[in-house]
Amino acid sequence: MLDFSRLTWPEIKDTIPRLDALLLPLGSIEQHGFHLPVNNDYYTARELAGIIQKKGEEEGLTLAVSFSLPVGCSHHHMAFPGTVSLSEETFSQVLGEILESYNQHGIRRVFIVNGHGGNAPGIEKALIKAREDGTWDMLEPFHYWDTFKEKGSEILESGHYFHACEGETSLALALKQRVLMEKAVNSLEENADLKRLNILEMEDIFVPPFHHLTKSGVIGNSKAADKEKGEKLIEIITSEAVKVIKENLVLNGKTAG
Numbered sequence: 650m651l652d653f654s655r656l657t658w659p660e661i662k663d664t665i666p667r668l669d670a671l672l673l674p675l676g677s678i679e680q681h682g683f684h685l686p687v688n689n690d691y692y693t694a695r696e697l698a699g700i701i702q703k704k705g706e707e708e709g710l711t712l713a714v715s716f717s718l719p720v721g722c723s724h725h726h727m728a729f730p731g732t733v734s735l736s737e738e739t740f741s742q743v744l745g746e747i748l749e750s751y752n753q754h755g756i757r758r759v760f761i762v763n764g765h766g767g768n769a770p771g772i773e774k775a776l777i778k779a780r781e782d783g784t785w786d787m788l789e790p791f792h793y794w795d796t797f798k799e800k801g802s803e804i805l806e807s808g809h810y811f812h813a814c815e816g817e818t819s820l821a822l823a824l825k826q827r828v829l830m831e832k833a834v835n836s837l838e839e840n841a842d843l844k845r846l847n848i849l850e851m852e853d854i855f856v857p858p859f860h861h862l863t864k865s866g867v868i869g870n871s872k873a874a875d876k877e878k879g880e881k882l883i884e885i886i887t888s889e890a891v892k893v894i895k896e897n898l899v900l901n902g903k904t905a906g
């Protein structure tokens with residue numbers, strides 16, 4: 650995998666002129682129920698970015714993966730120990746300065762692989778500001794769950810996706826995350842109202858303080874997770890990512906491959 654954080658500066662300097670896009674994984678440090686570690690969102694974003702990088706390479710693209718920003722906006726999970734959160738203002742400032750740094754080295758195309766819904770408003774804010782200088786050819790946010798809004802209800806037997814749920818846990822299993830399946834719960838069974846918090850059906854992601862809604866921190870049926878479902882989701886996510894990057898390159902007059 651072409652991973653900037655493992656390269657020397659001369660190697661990065663040589664890569665930049667032929668780079669089609671830099672993949673920047675963003676995550677969060679927050680509770681994911683009794684069964685997933687707090688690093689889950691950045692772990693997922695980083696692993697997905699690695700698969701997107703390889704898939705892009707197979708299709709003639711030169712993509713590289715940036716280090717990932719592990720901390721995001723997780724104020725709605727703060728009642729659970731181990732959660733670490735930045736304010737939206739700080740998060741968007743940090744993201745803006747990371748982008749500015751890459752821009753100074755001549756990188757003009759960044760594809761943001763976002764692993765956490767709560768980061769979306771801060772990303773939007775940072776991108777609006779970054780685009781003001783007009784130097785970017787691609788500054789694309791990619792919220793991976795948006796790619797399976799249609800097919801997700803066929804793949805996931807709960808027909809539901811929200812947090813540390815069937816889908817997110819299936820992804821974690823397929824990506825070889827540390828998963829304590831024996832501690833997985835079905836919080837939709839405990840509280841049927843939670844079914845309404847469903848990313849597969851919602852336009853905007855509403856982020857309530859989680860401890861008001863769930864004891865475990867899970868919103869979904871994590872018990873129904875398995876590796877095969879995760880693999881199906883990964884295929885949808887990564888194919889869509891490569892497609893979006895290619896479309897962007899064509900839009901900007903750069904022919905891929």
Ligand SMILES: [Zn+2]
Nearest residue numbers: 689690813817
């Ligand atoms: Zn998550």
